[in-house]
Amino acid sequence: MKSYLSSTVRQLKPSGIRRFFDLAAGMEGVISLGVGEPDFVTSWAVREASILSLEKGYTSYTANAGLLTLREEIQKYMKRKFQLSYDAHNQIIVTVGASQALDIAFRAVIDEGDEVIIVEPSFVSYAPLVTLAGGTPIAVQTTQENGFKLTAEQLEAAITPRTKAILLCSPNNPTGSLLEKEELEALTAIILKHDLLVLSDEIYAELTYDGSFTSIASLPDMKDRTIVISGFSKGFAMTGWRLGYVCGHPDLIEAMLKVHQYAMMCAPAMAQYGAVEALQNGEQDVVDMRKSYRRRRNYMVQSLNEMGLDCHVPGGAFYVFPSIRKTGMSSEEFAEQLLLKERVAVVPGNVFGESGEGYVRCSYASSMESLQEAVRRIANFMHQMQHA
Known part of the structure; x- marks a missing residue:
């Protein structure tokens, strides 16, 4: 077979x-x-909100992009926590975990042969998702001596005429490394110079300890070229709920929504109602x-x-x-x-x-x-x- x-x-x-x-x-x-x-x-409050949604019979499909109420809460959360402004109507999609958000982002932007820079050590799904989308993952290796952080010099050396995007994960899985604002600024100079897209996996943004978390999308000229991917699994202890989200420029989100519509329809309704409670009262x-x-x-x-x-x-x-x-x-x-x-x-x-x-x-x-x-x-x- x-x-x-x-x-x-x-x-x-x-x-x-x-x-x-x-x-x-x-x-x-x-x-x-x-x-x-x-x-x-x-948390019990989140579980209770989900149970209540079931008791009220809210068991139908939601909008493809997710409950508008949840997208509005994500909009407020991104502004409140990360100083990022997104329109709930056309710049946010609720996904089945951050993993699906990554998948639809790659499939929406990659053409056959496009190269995507992956910073290693990296989570195991990144390179395979690029491959499944028809692209070529290009590994850039970091070292313990440098805190497992990508440098501007490494990024510059990895770029070719076929490079379309770079995937960043900060805080990082598996190393836990955190890119500080000045380190991100050094990378953005190279990203802007070569007109690259950025996929920023920020699933661990809530779990930052000594430094302050900065989203690369919040830096000058970076918001429109950055696809921000996050979710509720890690920070809100909701792994089994399989609920994530993606934020970005309306044109990018529109393309991702096409893939999402055909591949997934929508995220589970009861999980979305729980996530509303998490964002409203779970911080x-x-x-x-x-x-x-x-x-x-x-x-x-x-x-x-x-x-x-x-x-x-x-x-x-x-x-x-x-x-x-x-x-x-x-x-x-x-x-x-x-x-x-x-x-x-x-x-x-x-x-x-x-x-x-x-x-x-x-x-x-x-x-x-x-x-x-x-x-x-x-x-x-x-x-x-x-x-x-």
Whole structure:
């Protein structure tokens, strides 16, 4: 039957993250630091709003672009939090997660052979989504020595006549790196010089700790050429609700809406009603979660460094990305042995691109009790490796 498959799909590799999740799922007593998902339950107020919508019978399709009420709340939120002005009627689409927002953005702007710059280490879906849209992903590798941040010089060197867009993710998954305003300004000079589009994945914008989050779309001359992608999964602990959104220039949004109409129709109504409540009254919940994540981040960074796993301090998201190079093991070897010997699941860094080799991703979106036990087990594993 494989002869019936698309050659593009046949050549796609399965997600490296899923392989380790599946392996860990078949084992008892595993502490997972692999899942990129908040350990918090969605707030009761949001759940109640969704339940109420069902009780009232609001179970029909919404507008393709999403409930106007929700788009109006997103409009207010973007202005209030990020100083970005979008029209709810023609500059915002509610999507089935930020993942679908990325998909329709790529499909709306990429022609066959267009190049899209992907900053690595990067989330596993970015390059495949570019490929599925007919484009060519161009990886630019960052290093721990530079805080896993793209420089203007690297961006300039990666651009060719076929380059159409660049995808940025700040705070970053998997490294947690945060691009500060002055760093974004240096990149925008190159972006404007070469007339590039920007896809800005801002799903972790609410989870910024030490620096201040700046959307690249808020910088001079950048709003119209930037597609801002975000959602409710991370900041509002609504992963299973599968609800995201995309904001941009009306022409770009109109094109994305065409793809969305044919591929998805609309996001689930009950999830949208819950999201209205989240934006209207849920910001304190976000603040409380962020404080908890910050404490956990500090604990994980200090603990990993103390046991000899060099780890930079991430500026946002809920991941640490320690180096395991001193062990002499590859990322996959380290992750597999840690899982088999100590029942701790982490994600090997190489699944996030070549520059991720020599690192592992650990999520600290777990209880402090679980993190403390995971640290004890990792330290024990390191002791065993050093005395093997």
